[in-house]
Amino acid sequence: MSEAVSFLNGAEATHNGVTVRDAGPVGMVTLRGDLSAAKLKTAVKKITGQPVPGVRKSTVTGGKGACWMSPDELLIVVPHAEAAAAVAELESALAGGHFMAVNVSDARACLTLSGGVAAREVLAKIAPVDLSTAAFGAGDFRRTRMAQVAGAFWLDDAETFHVVCFRSVGHYVFGLLENGAKAGPVGVLA
Amino acid sequence: MLILECPCCGVKSEETEFHAGGEAHLKRFGPGSTDAEFEGYLFMRENKRGVHFERWRHVNGCGKWFLAARDTNTLEFFGFYPAQTHEPPQDIKDKISAKHPGWSWREFQ
Numbered sequence: 001m002s003e004a005v006s007f008l009n010g011a012e013a014t015h016n017g018v019t020v021r022d023a024g025p026v027g028m029v030t031l032r033g034d035l036s037a038a039k040l041k042t043a044v045k046k047i048t049g050q051p052v053p054g055v056r057k058s059t060v061t062g063g064k065g066a067c068w069m070s071p072d073e074l075l076i077v078v079p080h081a082e083a084a085a086a087v088a089e090l091e092s093a094l095a096g097g098h099f100m101a102v103n104v105s106d107a108r109a110c111l112t113l114s115g116g117v118a119a120r121e122v123l124a125k126i127a128p129v130d131l132s133t134a135a136f137g138a139g140d141f142r143r144t145r146m147a148q149v150a151g152a153f154w155l156d157d158a159e160t161f162h163v164v165c166f167r168s169v170g171h172y173v174f175g176l177l178e179n180g181a182k183a184g185p186v187g188v189l190a
Numbered sequence: 191m192l193i194l195e196c197p198c199c200g201v202k203s204e205e206t207e208f209h210a211g212g213e214a215h216l217k218r219f220g221p222g223s224t225d226a227e228f229e230g231y232l233f234m235r236e237n238k239r240g241v242h243f244e245r246w247r248h249v250n251g252c253g254k255w256f257l258a259a260r261d262t263n264t265l266e267f268f269g270f271y272p273a274q275t276h277e278p279p280q281d282i283k284d285k286i287s288a289k290h291p292g293w294s295w296r297e298f299q
């Protein structure tokens with residue numbers, strides 16, 4: 001077995017109080033199916049310890065949970081080594097029904113962005129999303145455009161953003177966030 | 191800048207998070223249709239200044255297709271509704287009528 005290495009191998013950068021970090025290998029499983037089905041709810045609860053998230057919400061805490069991707073899709077987040085087991089669990093729990101569970105851990109890159117209101121501004125520079133504290137709080141999840149690529153992020157209880165994008169554009173997104181931090185605060189969200 | 195609201199996930203955002211997918215409510219003419227009907231289905235599109243119905247996709251979001259009614263002149267949207275809808279919902283037609291009494295678009299009015 002080869003050792004899993006994340007897209008920038010743990011790189012980190014801090015400018016003006018905002019820290020961008022390669023979050024390291026994260027286990028991610030795309031699950032498509034009927035999100036209201038009892039079997040699916042039970043399986044998600046068993047794997048993540050949390051109920052199915054509400055519309056545009058994330059339940060990820062301590063590296064485990066799920067994010068609402070679309071009316072028929074969840075992104076299950078688990079430790080990297082547990083992704084294959086999560087797929088196996090979903091496949092046995094949902095067998096016979098119409099669903100899809102795929103391990104996408106190595107297709108994606110995960111970053112974290114922290115620094116309070118300044119971090120919100122860095123993200124607001126590159127995504128068409130209202131990131132004021134009133135509009136976007138802990139547990140909120142959003143799929144959107146980040147400059148020229150698709151991306152998604154959620155905010156945890158510690159005011160840290162968890163950003164997900166395709167691994168092939170991970171370096172680009174890291175650069176976007178780092179440059180946004182370097183440029184300093186704008187002051188609109190302060 | 192157009193501001194859209196996706197009826198599938200509820201996100202309200204500007205147009206760069208979405209992608210336009212051409213005219214809505216196209217009626218398919220395939221095998222057995224006349225040449226004129228087939229040509230109309232393939233090539234003939236509305237190009238009005240005013241009330242228009244379009245398909246849009248929330249491409250950088252939930253990924254779903256939906257339909258929208260808007261004014262191509264003012265860039266105002268009248269409403270958004272599911273892709274699985276055969277004609278514009280009555281509440282959206284009423285909103286259009288309030289601003290454009292007597293409007294029509296293809297077979298709808």
Ligand SMILES: [Zn+2]
Pocket residue numbers: 196197198199200201248251252253254
């Ligand atoms: Zn949407």
